[in-house]
Amino acid sequence: MKIHAWQLFLMISLLAFTAMIAGCGDDDDDDDNDAAPVDDDTTDDDTADDDDTIDDDDDDDTLDDDTGDDDTIDDDTIDDDTLDDDTGDDDTTVPEGCIEGEYDPYWGNLHAHTGYSDGELTPADAFEYARDEGGLDIQLITDHLEQLYLPFPTINKWNKCKDQADDYYVPGEYLTDCGYEYGSGFILPLFLSTGHNNVFFAEDLMPIIQLDFHNFYDSLVECEQCIGQFNHPLDDPYQHWNHYEYFADVDERMNLMEMSGTDYPWESFFEALDAGWHVSPMYNQDNHSADWGTKNDRRSGLYMADLTREDMRNTMLDRRTFMSYDKNASIKMMAQDVCWMGSILSGLDSVTLYVEAFDLDEGDTFTAIELYGPEATYLGQIDCTAKTICTGTFDEIAVNESTFFVAKAIQTDGDWLVAAPIWVTP
Numbered sequence: 001m002k003i004h005a006w007q008l009f010l011m012i013s014l015l016a017f018t019a020m021i022a023g024c025g026d027d028d029d030d031d032d033n034d035a036a037p038v039d040d041d042t043t044d045d046d047t048a049d050d051d052d053t054i055d056d057d058d059d060d061d062t063l064d065d066d067t068g069d070d071d072t073i074d075d076d077t078i079d080d081d082t083l084d085d086d087t088g089d090d091d092t093t094v095p096e097g098c099i100e101g102e103y104d105p106y107w108g109n110l111h112a113h114t115g116y117s118d119g120e121l122t123p124a125d126a127f128e129y130a131r132d133e134g135g136l137d138i139q140l141i142t143d144h145l146e147q148l149y150l151p152f153p154t155i156n157k158w159n160k161c162k163d164q165a166d167d168y169y170v171p172g173e174y175l176t177d178c179g180y181e182y183g184s185g186f187i188l189p190l191f192l193s194t195g196h197n198n199v200f201f202a203e204d205l206m207p208i209i210q211l212d213f214h215n216f217y218d219s220l221v222e223c224e225q226c227i228g229q230f231n232h233p234l235d236d237p238y239q240h241w242n243h244y245e246y247f248a249d250v251d252e253r254m255n256l257m258e259m260s261g262t263d264y265p266w267e268s269f270f271e272a273l274d275a276g277w278h279v280s281p282m283y284n285q286d287n288h289s290a291d292w293g294t295k296n297d298r299r300s301g302l303y304m305a306d307l308t309r310e311d312m313r314n315t316m317l318d319r320r321t322f323m324s325y326d327k328n329a330s331i332k333m334m335a336q337d338v339c340w341m342g343s344i345l346s347g348l349d350s351v352t353l354y355v356e357a358f359d360l361d362e363g364d365t366f367t368a369i370e371l372y373g374p375e376a377t378y379l380g381q382i383d384c385t386a387k388t389i390c391t392g393t394f395d396e397i398a399v400n401e402s403t404f405f406v407a408k409a410i411q412t413d414g415d416w417l418v419a420a421p422i423w424v425t426p
Contacts, residue, residue, distance in 0.1 A: 095335075098335075106175075109287070110198070111198055111284030119289070126141055130293040131174050144180065165177050165178050181231060228254040233262050244272045251278055258283065270372075270375065278344060281323040297326060300323060325415035333420070341420035349399055352396055356389075362388060367384055369390055369407055402425045405421060
């Protein structure tokens with residue numbers, strides 16, 4: 001367990017209040033060593049047989065080899081029309097809980113630090129660098145809450161961050177904003193962290209003093225406009241929020257989960273989903289150096305109506321996100337032709353899922369799109385045959401009990417992407 005000097009100072013200063021102060025997260029310098037889950041069975045195309053829900057050979061399927069013709073791809077842009085979003089028709093019955101709409105993918109980094117906590121330089125430097133060098137659509141700064149309070153009395157770093165974000169925010173072109181990272185609780189007497197969380201859309205700083213992660217949950221529920229994110233699970237051994245102890249009122253605010261900064265992104269994501277959390281995947285760089293957007297090619301993806309703060313919040317609320325190891329690849333999943341990933345559907349005895357993955361770079365192709373259910377159970381796959389655009393349908397999957405589905409696309413170079421789940425209840 002690493003103790004920083006500022007943590008020691010803060011612990012000593014606040015022990016008189018009989019409360020423990022949360023520590024800062026470690027720099028995720030080992031992101032590039034993250035490994036995709038290896039399952040020899042999941043990479044065997046023979047596992048998808050005639051009894052599977054996938055029918056790659058059926059001409060009536062939405063799988064169309066011609067859509068993946070590399071010659072038709074413009075590396076500069078791909079819009080939704082070329083990918084044929086009009087998969088639904090007027091006769092489709094829209095189930096309860098369906099999220100509908102027309103959305104485009106944007107790529108961002110939603111967890112990063114500056115010299116306002118334990119990083120480098122200023123938020124203004126980060127916003128400019130992420131835009132000009134990182135090529136990001138979205139850059140958020142989330143310095144550590146505890147350090148935003150330091151030194152005493154505060155120098156109001158929080159408001160300074162928001163002012164700098166406003167200076168660089170250009171609606172429709174470049175999205176900037178400030179949140180913060182809350183070190184949510186400790187196990188006494190060893191000060192072992194039980195987990196860190198990002199907080200987005202807060203107007204003010206939450207209290208600095210807390211006893212455990214339950215106190216953070218209380219603060220999050222009290223903040224009606226706030227959205228929370230599980231950060232780098234298992235970055236330390238106890239950073240699993242008591243194995244994702246579930247609270248329905250917190251679930252309404254905790255909509256996102258990082259699949260970054262950990263050796264177990266896949267396992268942790270499914271542990272949270274199996275516990276009942278309705279979270280969608282993100283990948284952030286957790287920068288502690290001046291490398292916002294260039295630390296690696298990994299991104300958080302958001303399908304948004306427009307590149308604005310308002311639409312970003314709506315996207316987070318709807319869990320319309322994906323994670324990608326590739327800087328300009330995307331994946332989306334739709335149910336019943338019209339319901340976006342992130343939807344919590346009810347009243348269905350079967351569901352049809354359409355999945356689409358694409359990459360803006362001509363040489364970056366896909367090998368397969370895999371589908372998983374609870375406990376990371378493999379359900380089948382679509383063979384992408386080295387296409388830069390891969391689409392397919394999982395037809396009429398029976399729904400006998402409440403369940404969820406997660407799609408993962410695998411690229412030829414080993415990169416992978418994960419789409420937000422779709423939850424279904426009979």
